Amino acid sequence: MKVSKILDLTAFQVGLAYVFVLMVFVIIRIRGISREKEILFSSVRMTLQLILTGFILVYIFQKPNPWVTLGIILLMEAFAIHTVIHKFQRVLSFKFKRVIVLSLALGTLSCLLYFLLVVVRIHPWYDPQYFIPIAGMLIGNSMTGISLGVKSLLEGMTIQRALVEEALILGATPQAATKSIINTTFDAAILPTINSMMGMGIIFLPGMMTGQILSGVSPLTAISYQIAIMFGILGSVALSVILTLQWGYKTFFNKEDQLLS
Amino acid sequence: MNNRALFHLENVQYKHILDIPALDIPSAQITCILGPSGSGKTTFLRLLNKIISPDSGSIYYQAQELKKIKSIELRRKVCLLSQEPRIFEGNIKANLLQGIRFQEKSLPSEESLRDILDQVKLKKSLEEDSKLLSGGEKQRLALARILLLNPEVFLLDEPSSSLDDATEELIIQRITQEAENHQKTVVMVTHSKAIARKFADLIIHFSESQSPLVEGSESE
Numbered sequence: 001m002k003v004s005k006i007l008d009l010t011a012f013q014v015g016l017a018y019v020f021v022l023m024v025f026v027i028i029r030i031r032g033i034s035r036e037k038e039i040l041f042s043s044v045r046m047t048l049q050l051i052l053t054g055f056i057l058v059y060i061f062q063k064p065n066p067w068v069t070l071g072i073i074l075l076m077e078a079f080a081i082h083t084v085i086h087k088f089q090r091v092l093s094f095k096f097k098r099v100i101v102l103s104l105a106l107g108t109l110s111c112l113l114y115f116l117l118v119v120v121r122i123h124p125w126y127d128p129q130y131f132i133p134i135a136g137m138l139i140g141n142s143m144t145g146i147s148l149g150v151k152s153l154l155e156g157m158t159i160q161r162a163l164v165e166e167a168l169i170l171g172a173t174p175q176a177a178t179k180s181i182i183n184t185t186f187d188a189a190i191l192p193t194i195n196s197m198m199g200m201g202i203i204f205l206p207g208m209m210t211g212q213i214l215s216g217v218s219p220l221t222a223i224s225y226q227i228a229i230m231f232g233i234l235g236s237v238a239l240s241v242i243l244t245l246q247w248g249y250k251t252f253f254n255k256e257d258q259l260l261s
Numbered sequence: 262m263n264n265r266a267l268f269h270l271e272n273v274q275y276k277h278i279l280d281i282p283a284l285d286i287p288s289a290q291i292t293c294i295l296g297p298s299g300s301g302k303t304t305f306l307r308l309l310n311k312i313i314s315p316d317s318g319s320i321y322y323q324a325q326e327l328k329k330i331k332s333i334e335l336r337r338k339v340c341l342l343s344q345e346p347r348i349f350e351g352n353i354k355a356n357l358l359q360g361i362r363f364q365e366k367s368l369p370s371e372e373s374l375r376d377i378l379d380q381v382k383l384k385k386s387l388e389e390d391s392k393l394l395s396g397g398e399k400q401r402l403a404l405a406r407i408l409l410l411n412p413e414v415f416l417l418d419e420p421s422s423s424l425d426d427a428t429e430e431l432i433i434q435r436i437t438q439e440a441e442n443h444q445k446t447v448v449m450v451t452h453s454k455a456i457a458r459k460f461a462d463l464i465i466h467f468s469e470s471q472s473p474l475v476e477g478s479e480s481e
Contacts, residue, residue: 166347169312170410171337172363180350256314257332 006215018043057132066126073112073135077105080143088150095251099244100146107240108135108142115232137208137229138236141193145237146244149189153245156181157252165259174253182245189241193234200230266321267414267446268309273318278304281318282472284465289444291437293457296467302450303344305467306416309448310341337364340412344419344450346403348394353378353402354387360406369409377405380435382428397423404432408439415440417449421456429453433460 021043028035060068081104085097092100112135116122122130157164160181167177200206201223205213208229212222254260266285273281279301286292286309294302307313308320311332320327322335349359357374361367374387381401385394394402400423407415415436421429433449437460440447451457457464464476 163347163349165312166343166349167359167363169310169336169341169343170360170363170406171333171340173333176363256311258312258314 057128060128060132064124064126064128066124069126069128069131072128072132073109076135076139077108080104080108080139084143084147084150087147088154091154092150093251096150096248099247099251100150103240103243103247104139104142104146107243108139108236111232111236111239112138114235115228119228119232133208134229134232138232141233142236142240145189145193145241148192149185149241149244150248152185152188153181153248156185157249161259168257168259174249174257178249178252182249185245186238186241190234190238193237197230197234200226206230267323268448269321269324271319271321273308273315273320275301275304275308275313275315279308279315280472281305284473284475286446286448287463288446289440290462291440291447291449291460292463292465293461294448294450294465294467294473295452295454295457296473297469300467300469302467303418306341306418306448306450309414310339310416311335312341337410338412339414339416340407340410341416342403342407342418342420344422346400346406348391348399348402350391352388352390353383353385353394356391356402357387357406357409360410364410366410373409377409380408380439381405381432395423397425397428400424401432404436408436412445414446414448417447419450419452422452430456430459 021039024039025036028039060072081101084100084104085092112131115138116130116134117125120130120134157178164177164181168174196206206226209219209222209226212225213219252260265287267288268284268286270281270284272283273279278299294305296302304313308315309322311327311330314327322330322339327335349356351359354371354374357377358368361369371387378385378387381404383398383401383405385398391399391402400420404417404420407417417436420436421432424432433456437447439445449461466474466476468474
């Protein structure tokens with residue numbers, strides 16, 4: 001099978017893609033929707049961020065170093081943790097924030113190491129060309145999963161507070177009293193990943209696979225990676241979310257198994 | 262502390278709601294609590310069930326301080342029926358069994374479930390959706406759920422507030438009879454002086470300004 005190599009885009013060609021942004025500007029102007037600033041800011045910000053990332057990645061890929069790879073992974077983890085905590089800053093207790101840090105780090109790192117060292121078997125073990133993009137996918141998806149999970153858990157514990165207390169009054173352990181909330185929450189958090197798996201290859205071609213195909217990789221190799229990474233993402237999301245929920249529900253109770261106000 | 266006291270309270274304070282210098286609740290008797298709204302009756306029952314803890318002072322159950330008893334262990338012996346009990350998703354059978362499941366006890370037969378419904382005068386099928394029950398029926402379902410748990414102590418917060426007078430008396434009679442037959446302790450908040458006078462061995466009056474007053478017990 002003949003697979004052609006990717007066509008390089010010049011800066012001018014990338015600039016031509018800004019026509020789409022102009023098109024959005026025209027639409028919102030006609031409709032009278034005042035979103036110009038945000039669209040312009042996000043377009044410029046994305047462009048600059050990606051240019052910077054491109055240069056950094058070129059440098060890192062040329063001179064692989066285990067400390068640099070680990071440093072970048074830690075930065076990604078820190079950014080993901082900050083994003084989740086910042087989103088729920090006002091409603092989360094200190095203990096719950098600690099749970100998020102531990103769950104996200106443990107859930108993503110364990111799946112990442114298994115995926116890279118056991119499934120893909122990269123060499124050297126810190127090869128940034130594999131480590132960084134795959135870590136990005138696992139951490140990014142797990143971050144979304146945890147955000148959904150935290151939101152759903154907080155809602156559940158607020159709306160169903162009286163039912164949880166009724167269960168405690170009847171002699172239930174906090175674990176039993178929150179079981180249905182935890183199960184519903186876990187389901188809500190992993191559903192987007194499951195739905196994405198359902199449509200993959202038919203409704204849309206996933207980003208990583210598209211990227212590989214564009215860069216000249218055989219579609220058969222690309223799908224092998226895509227299948228494996230989807231299971232990696234599923235595992236990482238599920239593990240991070242269940243750890244958050246399993247440790248998180250306890251922060252709603254005190255040592256006397258009473259609901260905290 | 263009275264030797265027959267099952268619960269003993271000492272200098273118990275809870276926010277600005279309750280202030281009890283000393284109080285005993287006798288074992289294997291029916292204690293009724295009367296008092297106006299806001300006098301802390303519900304808070305008192307919640308403290309005994311340890312779903313909340315006092316800000317200061319001590320509560321003893323069988324001479325052991327509540328702080329030293331595991332909350333879940335205590336709640337399985339000292340069951341509280343709230344004034345507005347919550348009903349779980351599912352049918353009547355699922356709701357009856359929910360308490361049993363929470364307490365990790367072995368599941369009773371369907372016949373026992375029907376007997377319990379009969380005791381609380383709830384003439385409904387076990388399969389009926391609990392959501393469709395009226396307020397009074399839900400209260401009786403919750404009462405049946407507590408009876409099925411067979412605890413040592415029943416803490417009942419206005420267990421018949423949504424019932425008509427005839428059904429109310431009939432149900433209270435069933436509960437007190439059951440308690441007497443099996444040497445159980447009942448602590449019941451009621452709005453009805455008549456019910457208290459008829460069924461209580463001991464009446465405690467709560468008020469907003471004073472410490473609870475204990476009215477003489479007939480059996481003493």
